[in-house]
Amino acid sequence: xxxxxxxxxxxxxxxxxxxxxxxxxxxxxxxxxxxxxxxxxxxxxxxxxxxxxxxxxxxxxxxxxxxxxxxxxxxxxxxxxxxxxxxxxxxxxxxxxxxxxxxxxxxxxxxxxxxxxxxxxxxxxxxxxxxxxxxxxxxxxxxxxxxxxxxxxxxxxxxxxxxxxxxxxxxxxxxxxxxxxxxxxxxxxxxxxxxxxxxxxxxxxxxxxxxxxxxxxxxxxxxxxxxxxxxxxxxxxxxxxxxxxxxxxxxxxxxxxxxxxxxxxxxxxxxxxxxxxxxxxxxxxxxxxxxxxxxxxxxxxxxxxxxxxxxxxxxxxxxxxxxxxxxxxxxxxxxxxxxxxxxxxxxxxxxxxxxxxxxxxxxxxxxxxxxxxxxxxxxxxxxxxxxxxxxxxxxxxxxx
Amino acid sequence: xxxxxxxxxxxxxxxxxxxxxxxxxxxxxxxxxxxxxxxxxxxxxxxxxxxxxxxxxxxxxxxxxxxxxxxxxxxxxxxxxxxxxxxxxxxxxxxxxxxxxxxxxxxxxxxxxxxxxxxxxxxxxxxxxxxxxxxxxxxxxxxxxxxxxxxxxxxxxxxxxxxxxxxxxxxxxxxxxxxxxxxxxxxxxxxxxxxxxxxxxxxxxxxxxxxxxxxxxxxxxxxxxxxxxxxxxxxxxxxxxxxxxxxxxxxxxxxxxxxxxxxxxxxxxxxxxxxxxxxxxxxxxxxxxxxxxxxxxxxxxxxxxx
Numbered sequence: 001x002x003x004x005x006x007x008x009x010x011x012x013x014x015x016x017x018x019x020x021x022x023x024x025x026x027x028x029x030x031x032x033x034x035x036x037x038x039x040x041x042x043x044x045x046x047x048x049x050x051x052x053x054x055x056x057x058x059x060x061x062x063x064x065x066x067x068x069x070x071x072x073x074x075x076x077x078x079x080x081x082x083x084x085x086x087x088x089x090x091x092x093x094x095x096x097x098x099x100x101x102x103x104x105x106x107x108x109x110x111x112x113x114x115x116x117x118x119x120x121x122x123x124x125x126x127x128x129x130x131x132x133x134x135x136x137x138x139x140x141x142x143x144x145x146x147x148x149x150x151x152x153x154x155x156x157x158x159x160x161x162x163x164x165x166x167x168x169x170x171x172x173x174x175x176x177x178x179x180x181x182x183x184x185x186x187x188x189x190x191x192x193x194x195x196x197x198x199x200x201x202x203x204x205x206x207x208x209x210x211x212x213x214x215x216x217x218x219x220x221x222x223x224x225x226x227x228x229x230x231x232x233x234x235x236x237x238x239x240x241x242x243x244x245x246x247x248x249x250x251x252x253x254x255x256x257x258x259x260x261x262x263x264x265x266x267x268x269x270x271x272x273x274x275x276x277x278x279x280x281x282x283x284x285x286x287x288x289x290x291x292x293x294x295x296x297x298x299x300x301x302x303x304x305x306x307x308x309x310x311x312x313x314x315x316x317x318x319x320x321x322x323x324x325x326x327x328x329x330x331x332x333x334x335x336x337x338x339x340x341x342x343x344x345x346x347x348x349x350x351x352x353x354x355x356x357x358x359x360x361x362x363x364x365x366x367x368x369x370x371x372x373x374x375x376x377x378x379x380x381x382x383x384x385x386x387x388x389x390x391x392x393x394x395x396x397x398x399x400x
Numbered sequence: 401x402x403x404x405x406x407x408x409x410x411x412x413x414x415x416x417x418x419x420x421x422x423x424x425x426x427x428x429x430x431x432x433x434x435x436x437x438x439x440x441x442x443x444x445x446x447x448x449x450x451x452x453x454x455x456x457x458x459x460x461x462x463x464x465x466x467x468x469x470x471x472x473x474x475x476x477x478x479x480x481x482x483x484x485x486x487x488x489x490x491x492x493x494x495x496x497x498x499x500x501x502x503x504x505x506x507x508x509x510x511x512x513x514x515x516x517x518x519x520x521x522x523x524x525x526x527x528x529x530x531x532x533x534x535x536x537x538x539x540x541x542x543x544x545x546x547x548x549x550x551x552x553x554x555x556x557x558x559x560x561x562x563x564x565x566x567x568x569x570x571x572x573x574x575x576x577x578x579x580x581x582x583x584x585x586x587x588x589x590x591x592x593x594x595x596x597x598x599x600x601x602x603x604x605x606x607x608x609x610x611x612x613x614x615x616x617x618x619x620x621x622x623x624x625x626x627x628x629x630x631x632x633x634x635x636x637x638x639x640x641x642x643x644x645x646x647x648x649x650x651x652x653x654x655x656x657x658x659x660x661x662x663x664x665x666x667x668x669x670x671x672x673x674x675x676x677x678x679x680x681x682x683x684x685x686x687x688x689x690x691x692x693x694x695x696x697x698x699x700x701x702x703x704x705x706x
Contacts, residue, residue, distance in 0.1 A: 106502055108588050108619050111509045140507040181503050210475060211501035257653065270586060271560020274615055274644035274655060275687055281646060282686070290646075290655060294562065323566035324548055326540025358569070360544050379548075379569050382688035 001207045004046045006089045007222050008203035011180070012187070015172045018199045022091040031071030031090055032064035040093035043070040046086070047079035050204070055080060060093060081232040094199065099189035102170055104138065104177035113138040115149060115174045117156055117166075121189030132156050136174075144174045165198045166190070180218065181211035237312040241291070244304040251297030251328065253305040253336075261286030263353065263394050264315035266306060266337060269294030272323035272383065279387035280319070285394065288313045296328045302336025303343070310344045310351070317353040319390035324379050325359035333357050334365040338372055349373035353393040356386040404492065404518070404580065404600055405468060407532040412466035412490065413438045414457065414481045415473035416448050420496075423537070424472075424526075425449055430542035433533040436464040457484045468492040470526070470535055478522065479504040486515045494535050495521035498587070505589045512591060519591025525561030525583040530568070538583055539565050552577015553606060554694055557584055557597035558613035559620070563643075567611055567690065574691030576698065579607040588618055588666075595624040602636055609637040609698040611690065614672055616647040616655075621672035625679040633680035637697030640676050641684045645669045 003011075006024050013019045021038070024046075025031045031043065045057035052058045057077060059070035067090060077085045099121030107114045117134035134152035138144060150167045158166055169190060177185045184206040191201045212219050219225055234242070235258045245254030252268070265287050267276040273292045280287050289309065293302065309318060320337055322328070334357065341348040348369075355369055358379035369376045377386050411428065415421045416438025426449045428435050435451050437460040444455035454460035457469070469485040471478060471493060478500045485493055493512065500508075500522050512519045520527055526536015531551035538561065539545035548569040554576055558564040561583040568581050582597050584590055592600075594612050601607040614621050621642070628634050647655050648668040667675070677683045682693055 106506065106589060109623055111513075111589050111591075112506055113503070139510050140503045141510055178503060181501055183502055208502050210499040211503065213476070214501070255655075257655070269560065269562035270655075271558070271563035271613060271615060271643055272566065274560075274647065275563065275641075278643060278645050279686070323562045324569040325562070326544050326548075326565050327537055359548075359565070360540050380573060382570065383566070384686045384688035 001209045001212070001224060001227060002048045003205045003207065003222065004048065004087070005044065005203060006046055006087070008185075008205035009089075009200065011176060011205060012172065012185075012200055012203055015176060017169050017172050017187070018197065019203075020091040020094055020199060020201065022089055025071065025088050025090055026086060028068050028072040028075060031088060032068040038092040041067050042091050042093045043067060043074060044089045044091065045074045045077060045079070046089055047083075049080050051080070057085070083233060094191070094196065094201070095194040096189075096201070097192040097194060099191050099201075100166070101186075101188045102166075102173050102190050103184065103186040103188065104174045104182075105184045105186075107137075110137055113140065113174075113177055115170055117153055117158075117170060119157060121191065134158075138174050138178065140178055144171055144178070146171050149174065162192070162198070169198060169200070176205070180205070181208045181214060182206060183208050237289075237308060240308050240312065241305065244301060244308055247301050247304060248298055250301065251293075251295035253291075253293045253297040253301045255290075255292040256308075257290040258313065259287055259289055261288040262316045263390060264288045264309040264313050264318040265291060266293055266302075266309070266318060266320040266333075268292045268322050268328070272321075275323075275383050276321045276387055279384045280391060282384075283388040283391040285387070285391035288315045293322065293333065294325075294328055296332070297336070299332050299336045299339065302333050303339045306337050306340030307343055310340060310346065317390070317394040318351055319353045319387070319394075320355045320357060321383060321386050321390065322357045323359075323383070325357060327360070328357075329361040330357040330359055331361040331364035331368060334368050334376075338368065353390040354386050356381060356383075405527060405529055405533060405535060407432070407529070408434070409468050409533050409535070410434050410436045410464065410466045411533075411535060412436065412457070412460055412464070412469045412485070413448075413451070414440075414469055414471045414485065415477075416440055416451065416453055417443050417446065418472055420537070421470075421472035422448050425451060427537065427541050427545075428534055431534045431545055432542075433535065436466050457488045457490070461488045461490070466490060468494065468535060470494045470496065471521075472496045475500045476504075479508050482508040482519070483511055486511055486517050491517055493517060493519045493521075493591070494524060494526055495519060495585070495591070496524060496526065496536055497521075498523035502589060505587070509589065509591050520582060521585040521587075521590060521592075523587045523590075524585040525564065527580065527582045529580045530578050536583070538581070539568070548572060549581065550577040551579075553579050553608040554698060555579050555597070555601035555604065555607040555610045556581040556613075557594050557601075557610065558582070559584055559586055559594070559615050560613055560643075561586070563613045567613060570687075570690050571611075571694060574695065576691060576694055579604060586615075593623060594620045595627050598624060598627070598636075598638065607636065609639065609694055611694060612638065612640045614640065614642040614669075616642075616644045616669045616672070617666040619667060621676055622667055625675040625681075628676075628679035628681060638681040639684065639690065639693045639697055640681045641687050641690065642669045642672045642676070643687075645673075
């Protein structure tokens, strides 16, 4: 879960990391108040994604009139995903001598959090020379190893006169990752400022959504309970699917992502959903959605989910394709799908292009489907073959 | 698959009185797994499908000498439960629980490494040696497991629990049995990666060829490809499938498992396909081609041996 820049900076600043003088504003009028004391200001839209400079969501200004103008323009902008910009960070512009990169994150190869330093901050940090990179593993069972960080920074070429200041900030970045259960804490750039030493000009913190229950004060402080995962705002159908999935705690029938297509998919579990979606597209089909069904959802949930697909996405056909299920009962899935067809006044045999849910309670599912004129496919028909058949049936239906 | 798990494996289930854990305890017993004990603090003396429940791992170990532990406890309790099992000297942990804080996973894996303990998972459905034993809910009830899985000489390692069973079922349908199948877990940080599983199969005389199932995100496939390249190609035939090519077009959107997001440092499905192919693995275009590809790969090994 990504935090806004101002939140990330606040967390680092209260742990002793120097940040520029700043104000958080929510309207253009407030933006210019106080900026007069600074020679120049930078106005930054507070959005939950990177690449703001390239996206035109950051403006460099001189004087308070310019700040107000920039603020007015930025507050009329949308973020990358179309959500309106609601807050700006107005900061003093500082004379920068040089920039560095500092970050703490999890390295899946090492299966450990690591602290990373590179001597080139800024936008293209990925291009840094390997020998000048400092990388220190942060065993979460131990205190943050300050001496190792200091030694690694020295090996990476940090000058003696900068060593204490950069080490202190690096240690704070590392501790913040562990203390807050963050999955990423990044300061980029960390800048040397004329007359002020090292300052975090930008900061990026992502929290572990699975650890929020350990950080209730933080959740309350920034209102994180209401914050989404980023990305584009959910469509009406996606929102409705979340509510369907919350109907009861039995299994999953949701995680809907809407696409522009004509075959609705009821697919699962996670790995099979990815496989089926690719297979439908490879066969020339256009899925109207991605979803995940698994963990033995109730009939109620499958029915509500299928009904939602039929009513909101208005697909020509639906395809029900799952892997060989072991914990999900195939007959309950079948019952839910059939009931949804009937509830929306659609003939199950005309609506369901293919039905492939082999595994637990498969025979009962077959019997039920046969009653409605559907010939369910078994495990002898693979996921690709079932997907091709779905696309063929859908195309034939459209032609007829 | 010796020595990881075999018909003699003695299983301890931590969190055995939970609904899901009780369920797969029954499934494991039905399949023939020797479930020797369960642990739930405060429930010592109870029985779950005849299996004795202890209050602590220490007591369970003293009474029953388990050599594998299955963890199905609430997310915030996993780290402590894992440390308890490691401290008691149990050499194999299978972690079923998902949504564990990442810091706890890193701490658990670090403690396991230090004690030379193998961890499968978290967010795994378990592992199975067909015909001998299964650990966890993998494959479901014993009767369904027998339909999908069959004993043989092909190893399977999958980032998707459900697809582990689909793949085994495809192989079984084609008359190809499996030496062991491992649901490695759907998270970013896991104890036994696809590479670790491949190396286990390399050391296993009962395995002729290996199948892996991948999803976008993470660096496991790059790690596997690096290893293959360092070896000058796969030492045992390797057939790979990478699902989720469409996810590449939508960076930042979460599909499926937590580890599936194409985020910082993770590679796309297409990048994985390309790297594994270049490293000498047989990467399938379509999953339906799997049985034929595996038959060809396993056949070539047998001929070399002969």
